[in-house]
Amino acid sequence: MSQTTTDLRLERSEILMSRVREVCLLMGIRQKDLAQSLQLKPSQMNLYFNGKVEMRVERLLPLLEILGVDVERQLEEKIKELGGELRSFQETENKVLAKIGRLDDYKRQSLLRIIHILGSK
Incomplete structure (x- = not known):
């Protein structure tokens, strides 16, 4: 993977985690509580939240579920919008x-x- 591709991925990851932080703030969810729900150490969650480490899909999907973001439903809606079949x-x-x-x-x-x-x- 080229350096530019890696940089773009990390930048997108930082933007995503910034939005996750904002949702947590609005919902009153503390980083510590989120870490506990995901069975992570608070220090690991802090690395994710501060963009130091990119969160992998197997951790990101449960995190989004906790925040009420239904990725599967959104993908289904996008498929329908594009005229595809589920x-x-x-x-x-x-x-x-x-x-x-x-x-x-x-x-x-x-x-x-x-x-x-x-x-x-």
Whole structure:
């Protein structure tokens, strides 16, 4: 990843956490209480809040849920707005697996290696 891409990601992360801090302030949620709800040390939450460390998705989604932000619903609304169809994860997964099953062995193994690499990050 280029330095510029990394800088942009960190800048967006700082903006997001600034908004999270503002929502917490408006809701009367203390950083310490939020850390406890997410099973984090207050010092770790402070690093996130001050933009020192980028919060990963597996922590960010529960944090947004606590604040009442339903990311899944917003994505569904965006899909509808764009004229797309809502599909269940299972339906999508079944279609992908069916397509993988039709690939020749070499392509299937290559794809599975890519999935394995992406899943390990």
